[in-house]
Amino acid sequence: MAVREGLLALLQAEPHYGYQLKTEFEQATGGVWPLNVGQVYTTLDRLERDGLVSVRTGVDDQKLYSITLAGASALGDWWHAVPADEPPPRDELMLKVLMAIEDGEAHALDVVTRQRAALTELLQKRRRARSGESDGSDVAALLVTDALIVRAEADLRWLDVCESRILSMNAGTHRTRSAHRTRSTK
Amino acid sequence: MTPTLEFRDIVKTFGSGSTEVKAVSHISLSIQPGEFVAITGPSGCGKSTLLHLAGGLEPPSAGRVLVHGRDVVDMTPNQRAALRRTDVGYVFQSLNLVPALTALENVMLPLELDGVAARHARSHATDALRSVGLHEQLSRYPDDFSGGQRQRIAIARALVGERRLLLADEPTGALDTINSDQVVELLASLASERGVAIVMVTHEPRFASWADRVVFMRDGKIVSETSPDFGESVSAAVTS
Numbered sequence: 298m299a300v301r302e303g304l305l306a307l308l309q310a311e312p313h314y315g316y317q318l319k320t321e322f323e324q325a326t327g328g329v330w331p332l333n334v335g336q337v338y339t340t341l342d343r344l345e346r347d348g349l350v351s352v353r354t355g356v357d358d359q360k361l362y363s364i365t366l367a368g369a370s371a372l373g374d375w376w377h378a379v380p381a382d383e384p385p386p387r388d389e390l391m392l393k394v395l396m397a398i399e400d401g402e403a404h405a406l407d408v409v410t411r412q413r414a415a416l417t418e419l420l421q422k423r424r425r426a427r428s429g430e431s432d433g434s435d436v437a438a439l440l441v442t443d444a445l446i447v448r449a450e451a452d453l454r455w456l457d458v459c460e461s462r463i464l465s466m467n468a469g470t471h472r473t474r475s476a477h478r479t480r481s482t483k
Numbered sequence: 484m485t486p487t488l489e490f491r492d493i494v495k496t497f498g499s500g501s502t503e504v505k506a507v508s509h510i511s512l513s514i515q516p517g518e519f520v521a522i523t524g525p526s527g528c529g530k531s532t533l534l535h536l537a538g539g540l541e542p543p544s545a546g547r548v549l550v551h552g553r554d555v556v557d558m559t560p561n562q563r564a565a566l567r568r569t570d571v572g573y574v575f576q577s578l579n580l581v582p583a584l585t586a587l588e589n590v591m592l593p594l595e596l597d598g599v600a601a602r603h604a605r606s607h608a609t610d611a612l613r614s615v616g617l618h619e620q621l622s623r624y625p626d627d628f629s630g631g632q633r634q635r636i637a638i639a640r641a642l643v644g645e646r647r648l649l650l651a652d653e654p655t656g657a658l659d660t661i662n663s664d665q666v667v668e669l670l671a672s673l674a675s676e677r678g679v680a681i682v683m684v685t686h687e688p689r690f691a692s693w694a695d696r697v698v699f700m701r702d703g704k705i706v707s708e709t710s711p712d713f714g715e716s717v718s719a720a721v722t723s
Contacts, residue, residue: 406701413699414707420692421709446689453688460701461525 300332301340305372308350308364315341315360327441344368390452394459405463413456420449485552487648487680488514488537493546495532495703506532507543508703516647519674519681521694529703530684534650537682538571539563550648568597572641572649576656578633580625580640586612587621590640599644611639614677615669631662635669642679649673651683655690667693 300322307313307321319337323330341362344350349368355361364372390412397408423446495507506529514520522530535541536548539555548555550570555563567573580589590608595601612618615635617628625633634654641649651670655663667690673679674695683694691697698708 406706410699410701410706414697414709417688417692417697417699418709420688421694421697424692446692450689457525457686457688464525464701 299375300336301344302372302375304337304340304344305349305364305368305375308362309369309372312355312361312363314355315362318362325437327435327438329441390455394456398463402463402466406460409456409460409463413453413460416449416453416456420446420453423449484515486513486549487516487518487551488512488682489547489549489552490533490536491547491549493533493536493548494544495529495536495541496544505703507536509546510703510705512698512705514648514680514682516680517674517678518696519671519683519694521691521697522682522684522700523686523688523691523697524700524706526686528700530700531652533700534652534682534684537648538573538650539566568593569644570646570648572638572643572646574634574637574641574649574651574654576653578625578637578657580633580636582625585622585624586617586628586636586639589625589636590643593640594644607643608639611643612636614642614673615639629662630658631665634658634662634666638666638669638673642673647679649679649681651681653685654683655685655687660689663687663690 303322303325304318307318307325313321315338316334318341319332319334322332322337341350341352341360345352345362347367349365349371350362351365352360352362393412394405394408397405423442426442490510490512493507493510494505497504497506508529510533512520522533524530532541536543537550539548539550539558543556546556550566553566555566558566581592584592587605587608590611591601591604594604594607599607609618609621612621615638617632617635617639620628620632625636628636634657638649638651638654641651649670654670655666658666667683670681670683671693674681681694683690685691696709699706
């Protein structure tokens with residue numbers, strides 16, 4: 298999880314108290330990433346242990362956290378790192394469609410159709426939520442909703458590709474589950 | 484409430500004998516005033532044909548097409564032409580605006596061709612351009628507008644007068660994402676706020692999701708649709 302780096306990014310701007318970090322983290326992430334205050338202090342303890350933040354006493358004897366040089370360096374590494382190659386996608390939607398294809402064209406098309414209708418409804422809901430939630434001033438909230446919309450769109454596009462491939466599959470060359478079983482038992 | 488558009492067991496075939504292709508196969512669908520329906524599906528699934536049938540641009544091979552309760556199939560060619568001039572508006576990917584005419588004149592054009600007096604045509608066209616947010620730029624020419632704004636002018640032209648059914652075929656096809664979003668959002672608001680029934684053909688889930696209901700087609704048939712989810716706000720717009 299990137300909570301650790303998120304807290305460092307907030308500390309890069311200025312020193313913060315623990316609860317202040319929790320509030321600002323949640324605002325910056327559009328309200329979709331709530332943090333338990335205990336989780337914030339546990340993370341800060343680890344950051345302090347690793348020398349990435351320092352602590353001094355602030356107002357009312359509260360702990361005021363600052364980023365250290367080592368912390369700024371670790372944050373810099375995070376900004377520049379790109380996501381590593383992910384393992385092959387193994388989400389449930391993909392599994393469902395792949396298994397349905399093994400079961401035959403008609404079942405596969407039926408599964409694609411149902412999943413597409415359900416995903417489109419989800420997209421409609423997210424679209425409406427975005428239309429009603431903001432006057433456009435909360436950029437973080439808009440971007441988070443955009444991300445959800447774009448991911449649903451990506452799944453829908455993939456289902457479109459599935460449909461095209463299934464429709465163009467030559468029945469003679471398609472390896473059905475039964476054919477596969479026959480071969481595998483030989 | 485009488486549906487704005489109704490298909491009753493529509494069939495449309497092209498060719499005959501061994502070359503016969505069934506583009507639309509036994510489709511029944513009803514679109515209410517103020518409802519925004521998106522029709523989507525793979526290439527060649529029959530979605531554009533369905534739109535042509537809706538506006539009387541093509542006759543069905545079998546079945547009924549009712550616009551405001553009137554059967555388009557039984558109309559004479561003149562009656563169908565009148566229906567297209569006065570009741571049904573079209574928006575296409577290509578805008579077909581006349582470059583030598585101003586925004587206002589482009590929108591006035593269908594009314595003037597229909598014999599409406601210039602003064603009334605100007606008033607209706609100004610109202611239509613107001614509904615798409617361009618009423619302060621009446622005397623600018625199409626080339627002075629962005630692609631998204633030009634599509635807005637085309638929508639105003641499609642709606643001018645009292646047309647309550649808008650048929651849009653890939654209306655965002657020539658636009659970038661931001662302009663496309665704005666155009667589809669405009670269509671959604673015209674449906675919910677002005678009670679216009681809108682049928683939009685699109686292959687983009689992003690734009691289909693703006694609709695109240697999304698209908699999925701394959702091989703000339705409806706294979707599924709999302710639940711219609713509109714009501715109070717549309718009814719209020721229609722009855723007010």
